[in-house]
Amino acid sequence: xxxxxxxxxxxxxxxxxxxxxxxxxxxxxxxxxxxxxxxxxxxxxxxxxxxxxxxxxxxxxxxxxxxxxxxxxxxxxxxxxxxxxxxxxxxxxxxxxxxxxxxxxxxxxxxxxxxxxxxxxxxxxxxxxxxxxxxxxxxxxxxxxxxxxxxxxxxxxxxxxxxxxxxxxxxxxxxxxxxxxxxxxxxxxxxxxxxxxxxxxxxxxxxxxxxxxxxxxxxxxxxxxxxxxxxxxxxxxxxxxxxxxxxxxxxxxxxxxxxxxxxxxxxxxxxxxxxxxxxxxxxxxxxxxxxxxxxxxxxxxxxxxxxxxxxxxxxxxxxxxxxxxxxxxxxxxxxxxxxxxxxxxxxxxxxxxxxxxxxxxxxxxxxxxxxxxxxxxxxxxxxxxxxxxxxxxxxxxxxxxxxxxxxxxxxxxxxxxxxxxxxxxxxxxxxxxxxxxxxxxxxxxxxxxxxxxxxxxxxxxxxxxxxxxxxxxxxxxxxxxxxxxxxxxxxxxxxxxxxxxxxxxxxxxxxxxxxxxxxxxxxxxxxxxxxxxxxxxxxxx
Amino acid sequence: xxxxxxxxxxxxxxxxxxxxxxxxxxxxxxxxxxxxxxxxxxxxxxxxxxxxxxxxxxxxxxxxxxxxxxxxxxxxxxxxxxxxxxxxxxxxxxxxxxxxxxxxxxxxxxxxxxxxxxxxxxxxxxxxxxxxxxxxxxxxxxxxxxxxxxxxxxxxxxxxxxxxxxxxxxxxxxxxxxxxxxxxxxxxxxxxxxxxxxxxxxxxxxxxxxxxxxxxxxxxxxxxxxxxxxxxxxxxxxxxxxxxxxxxxxxxxxxxxxxxxxxxxxxxxxxxxxxxxxxxxxxxxxxxxxxxxxxxxxxxxxxxxxxxxxxxxx
Numbered sequence: 001x002x003x004x005x006x007x008x009x010x011x012x013x014x015x016x017x018x019x020x021x022x023x024x025x026x027x028x029x030x031x032x033x034x035x036x037x038x039x040x041x042x043x044x045x046x047x048x049x050x051x052x053x054x055x056x057x058x059x060x061x062x063x064x065x066x067x068x069x070x071x072x073x074x075x076x077x078x079x080x081x082x083x084x085x086x087x088x089x090x091x092x093x094x095x096x097x098x099x100x101x102x103x104x105x106x107x108x109x110x111x112x113x114x115x116x117x118x119x120x121x122x123x124x125x126x127x128x129x130x131x132x133x134x135x136x137x138x139x140x141x142x143x144x145x146x147x148x149x150x151x152x153x154x155x156x157x158x159x160x161x162x163x164x165x166x167x168x169x170x171x172x173x174x175x176x177x178x179x180x181x182x183x184x185x186x187x188x189x190x191x192x193x194x195x196x197x198x199x200x201x202x203x204x205x206x207x208x209x210x211x212x213x214x215x216x217x218x219x220x221x222x223x224x225x226x227x228x229x230x231x232x233x234x235x236x237x238x239x240x241x242x243x244x245x246x247x248x249x250x251x252x253x254x255x256x257x258x259x260x261x262x263x264x265x266x267x268x269x270x271x272x273x274x275x276x277x278x279x280x281x282x283x284x285x286x287x288x289x290x291x292x293x294x295x296x297x298x299x300x301x302x303x304x305x306x307x308x309x310x311x312x313x314x315x316x317x318x319x320x321x322x323x324x325x326x327x328x329x330x331x332x333x334x335x336x337x338x339x340x341x342x343x344x345x346x347x348x349x350x351x352x353x354x355x356x357x358x359x360x361x362x363x364x365x366x367x368x369x370x371x372x373x374x375x376x377x378x379x380x381x382x383x384x385x386x387x388x389x390x391x392x393x394x395x396x397x398x399x400x401x402x403x404x405x406x407x408x409x410x411x412x413x414x415x416x417x418x419x420x421x422x423x424x425x426x427x428x429x430x431x432x433x434x435x436x437x438x439x440x441x442x443x444x445x446x447x448x449x450x451x452x453x454x455x456x457x458x459x460x461x462x463x464x465x466x467x468x469x470x471x472x473x474x475x476x477x478x479x480x481x482x483x484x485x486x487x488x489x490x491x492x493x494x495x496x497x498x499x500x501x502x503x504x505x506x507x508x509x510x511x512x513x514x515x516x517x518x519x520x521x522x523x524x525x526x527x528x529x530x531x532x533x534x535x536x537x538x539x540x541x
Numbered sequence: 542x543x544x545x546x547x548x549x550x551x552x553x554x555x556x557x558x559x560x561x562x563x564x565x566x567x568x569x570x571x572x573x574x575x576x577x578x579x580x581x582x583x584x585x586x587x588x589x590x591x592x593x594x595x596x597x598x599x600x601x602x603x604x605x606x607x608x609x610x611x612x613x614x615x616x617x618x619x620x621x622x623x624x625x626x627x628x629x630x631x632x633x634x635x636x637x638x639x640x641x642x643x644x645x646x647x648x649x650x651x652x653x654x655x656x657x658x659x660x661x662x663x664x665x666x667x668x669x670x671x672x673x674x675x676x677x678x679x680x681x682x683x684x685x686x687x688x689x690x691x692x693x694x695x696x697x698x699x700x701x702x703x704x705x706x707x708x709x710x711x712x713x714x715x716x717x718x719x720x721x722x723x724x725x726x727x728x729x730x731x732x733x734x735x736x737x738x739x740x741x742x743x744x745x746x747x748x749x750x751x752x753x754x755x756x757x758x759x760x761x762x763x764x765x766x767x768x769x770x771x772x773x774x775x776x777x778x779x780x781x782x783x784x785x786x787x788x789x790x791x792x793x794x795x796x797x798x799x800x801x802x803x804x805x806x807x808x809x810x811x812x813x814x815x816x817x818x819x820x821x822x823x824x825x826x827x828x829x830x831x832x833x834x835x836x837x838x839x840x841x842x843x844x845x846x847x848x849x850x851x852x853x854x855x
Contacts, residue, residue: 034709038625038626039626040624040625040626040627041626041627041628043627043628046627046628048582120589120592120593120595120596121593121596121597121627121628123580123582123584123585123589123593124584126584126586126589143588145592146586146588146589146591146592147588147592148591148592148595202628206626206628206629206633223637223712223802224625224626224629224634224637224802225638225802225806225807225810226710226712226800226801226802227711227712250709250800251800251802252709252797252800253797253800253806254797254798254800256693256798257696257708257709257797257798257799257800258709258800260696260697260700260701260708261708261709263701264700264701264704264708266707266708266709267709422576422577423581424576424577424581425576425577427581427583428576428577445584461586462583462584
């Protein structure tokens with residue numbers, strides 16, 4: 001037995017030595033980030049998830065990007081001009097090259113955009129149409145594609161994008177879009193090298209060899225479900241600003257494993273799960289990031305009880321948002337103060353929309369009970385039972401459980417029945433209007449309050465609660481026709497005020513992410529909209 | 542091999558092929574009945590969804606889809622992934638993972654069997670002593686403690702406290718990265734094999750032919766090595782088949798803990814995002830393994846013992 005044990009020990013030691021300093025070794029400054037999800041698509045035309053956005057942005061620049069503080073700055077664009085009618089945007093490009101030596105030209109943008117708009121499986125192509133950038137001709141082409149027509153890039157000649165020469169890109173819009181430049185940070189508007197992509201066909205962007213880089217890093221390894229390795233791109237036009245040599249993503253679904261790897265020093269940045277927050281919240285490495293997702297209670301306005309405004313006000317005043325974010329979620333989430341999250345959009349004064357529009361509603365049990373009594377009287381009831389629809393994953397699950405106890409405590413006579421569903425079912429039930437109260441969320445498509453506010457317009461397909469207000473619709477119309485950015489901004493603030501006073505929704509919280517970051521790593525920039533994490537400015541001591 | 546054996550094997554092969562077709566059909570149907578689709582993004586409009594279905598042929602009637610899938614499958618085309626890596630060939634996605642899962646599974650079975658057999662024999666030879674009791678306790682623990690608990694324990698001990706092995710799987714160091722998961726997985730095998738070996742050994746040692754060998758004056762080592770050991774192993778080998786398939790297909794939980802890019806995780810992720818083609822391909826692979834294993838066992842029984850070939854005229 002002893003012999004066997006000693007043989008096993010020797011084997012273990014031998015194996016543990018194998019490969020030390022072997023082919024996996026990287027030179028220079030390396031930052032390793034643990035991620036729960038792998039990249040789903042490296043093709044900017046198809047990517048829809050945050051992780052894909054992050055890695056695509058690390059290797060390919062768009063026209064515009066966000067600085068550390070979230071402000072919009074030029075990326076591949078050297079400069080741009082907007083015509084007086086705001087319908088023609090002309091971008092001139094910097095001198096930049098793809099990693100195969102080709103110059104990055106305006107044609108790469110024209111090709112990429114036409115490629116995206118004709119492909120039905122480009123899920124975010126709607127951002128080209130009137131739900132986003134309003135590029136001239138986009139809606140017509142999208143309608144044909146979604147009607148089942150098979151089109152190619154050559155059929156997209158009517159799309160309002162044109163390379164005037166190698167360095168000049170002209171974009172024509174169907175209507176004025178004040179946030180057009182900020183949309184250019186979204187990967188779906190990034191360039192694609194036509195010759196390279198066409199040569200590879202359906203294998204384009206499926207492996208490191210089948211991708212070109214014109215960004216801060218180059219993709220060298222992509223082992224699906226395990227590891228992504230990037231190295232600094234020396235031919236990047238802004239290579240002087242990139243301080244680290246290697247950026248590595250390790251993919252692990254198990255947060256406790258990535259935290260163990262962080263403790264062991266092999267990972268520099270990891271997210272924390274809610275059960276680990278208490279253990280680490282006082283550690284020096286603890287940090288929180290703010291995400292753009294806003295969770296809110298949506299009321300079915302066609303429901304016989306919830307059409308009563310006093311009832312909706314009672315529910316809204318009974319929610320203790322502060323207790324929820326500070327004592328239940330504890331991950332840096334913010335209280336939901338309106339129908340636009342913090343850090344989403346900056347107005348003409350340079351202030352955040354939320355800061356200017358103010359905070360709506362906070363816990364007031366007395367007011368809540370007064371409104372509840374009034375509602376019960378108007379409805380001819382003595383007590384009330386409502387069903388809360390929510391999904392079976394955090395943070396929705398813990399938040400919904402908290403909301404149930406909080407509402408029942410502050411509104412005696414109210415019973416909240418819980419209806420937990422998988423996310424897909426939750427959305428399906430909302431779509432067909434089979435809900436009373438639902439805890440739901442929305443993530444921004446672009447850095448402007450309208451990405452949220454238009455949801456509540458009469459007839460909007462995401463207006464699941466069927467809220468309708470002529471005053472609100474009018475205010476949004478006023479904003480879209482406003483002569484100046486200042487007037488537009490003011491109209492949007494007023495529109496949100498009308499919405500919040502009508503309470504078709506109760507804003508609950510804006511998602512935060514608790515994380516651990518090594519003391520010697522700085523500059524992992526996080527943003528509430530667009531690309532969630534940007535690594536260009538990462539530094540390691 | 543005589544004619545009737547060939548005929549028997551032929552019949553078995555045919556049944557296996559039919560079984561696999563039925564399995565794919567049932568899987569196909571079950572996937573279609575699953576709520577949701579691979580394209581669940583809330584922001585997709587109905588028209589856009591329909592256009593995407595058309596692009597991937599998901600708008601076709603069930604039987605057309607099934608027929609196309611079977612047709613492509615026979616040419617080695619398992620379709621593309623929708624939600625794991627958009628548009629990647631499923632074979633490109635599954636291929637690298639097969640090696641990893643098979644490697645770890647087979648290593649765990651070999652390690653577990655060797656230790657298990659030694660432990661079982663040792664316990665049998667020292668029946669009703671302290672060593673036997675300890676071995677039994679170990680076996681009970683091995684069977685009842687889930688591999689992920691052991692995995693986490695090993696991870697803490699040899700990954701964090703004494704950092705000998707990597708915490709997260711590193712494909713550049715597959716050997717080092719596999720040590721802890723292999724040990725964690727082999728525990729169940731050790732326990733099962735040891736228990737089985739012990740009881741077999743005890744019953745073999747009590748049999749008449751061992752008594753005869755002893756009477757003939759053979760020394761104990763020869764009796765155990767030449768007579769008892771071999772006869773103990775035959776039943777042990779029969780339980781190894783299912784264990785082997787089970788471990789080769791990847792332990793989802795251990796893969797999660799050690800972040801091993803294996804088959805188990807791929808299947809579960811495929812199910813969560815409704816990635817039909819990935820789920821089909823991985824489940825099909827599992828089915829093939831089981832069917833082949835059953836086929837081998839059936840045929841080997843048939844060869845060893847002709848009485849198993851039932852049916853007249855064989």
